[in-house]
Amino acid sequence: MQSKATITAIGIHVPEEVIGNDYFETIVDTSDEWIVQRTGIRERRFAGKQEFTSDLAITAVTNMIQQYDIKVDDVDMILVATSTPDHVFPSVASRIQSHFEIKHTGAIDLHATCAGFVYGLNMANALVTAGMNRKVLVIGAETLSKTTDFSDRTTCILFGDGAGAALVEYTEENPGFLASYIGATKGEGGIHLYRTHLSDQLDGQPVKDHGQIVQNGREVYRWAVTTVPTGMHSLMDQTELSLDDVDWFIPHSANARMIETICEKSGFPLEKTLMSMERYGNTSAATIPLALAGGIREGKVQSGDTLLLYGFGGGLVHAGLLLKWLPTKTPR
Structure with missing residues (x-):
């Protein structure tokens, strides 16, 4: 549809x-x-x-x-x-x-x-x-x-x-959503990134029950740098576009070294990638809008640009979105 x-x-x-x-x-x-x-x-x-x-x-x-x-x-x-x-x-x-x-x-x-x-x-x-x-x-x-x-x-x-x-x-005249790709390709990897709430175990394994974030960074890194490039190409396969047609890649800003590896494996140029972690750190669900807004503020992202957004994290879950940036007004 x-x-x-x-x-x-x-x-x-x-x-x-x-x-x-x-x-x-x-x-x-x-x-x-x-x-x-x-x-x-x-x-x-x-x-x-x-x-x-x-x-x-x-x-x-x-x-x-x-x-x-x-x-x-x-x-x-x-x-x-x-x-x-x-x-x-x-x-x-x-x-x-x-x-x-x-x-x-x-x-x-x-x-x-x-x-x-x-x-x-x-x-x-x-x-x-x-x-x-x-x-x-x-x-x-x-x-x-x-x-x-x-x-x-x-x-x-x-x-x-x-x-x-x-x-x-x-809108019927100018739809901006071009393609989406959603998955949980390693649900069994939940033990590598969690924060407890009611249960003190996960898949039969004991967890640290202190209500704070626990992360096995090495395992999450390995999963992300494999999953995201594959997801990026699967996203593009739904359209007649290629990664060459994408103006800006906006991934979850977890770690700059991770994003560099994702770009290398996917074949997408790092210089066309927007990140927000340098000034704001890893803000989880907020990293992508912070990076997009920064790109708009700096005059990089223009109306009509094709954007590839990709989030990934605890679960382990991931989601990609290809869209046209078509705001109805120019920000003040």
């Missing part, structure tokens, strides 16, 4: 507090040089003690409203991708509905970790194209600093907080 949806606007927000790599030199055995060399991260943002995922998400939506001079009071579905909701329930999506006083809308939180924003966009496209909704608000937002194990030198250096919001609307 041909898409009847397009992304018309985007907004972002990050907390004020900047945390440089030198901070971690005071709490674990590491250095700025080591962090930059291994991850490409130079700084990240941490939310305040009383600042939560819904706060970042609300400000990102507000930024979108101001940048594109639009309204959201007629949104009829809110999808929030997050692994760090303020509460188990009420959902972050319902907090968005309440804040903006949106009278008639659905409100759902999605849990697809670092692939969440792309999952959300794909779901929004499906809902609009099927005729169930006409205007869907998709948000990727995280406060990972609140779930980070700061005694683990291999993971505490990675994560930051941030949010991005996109508006997906009905």
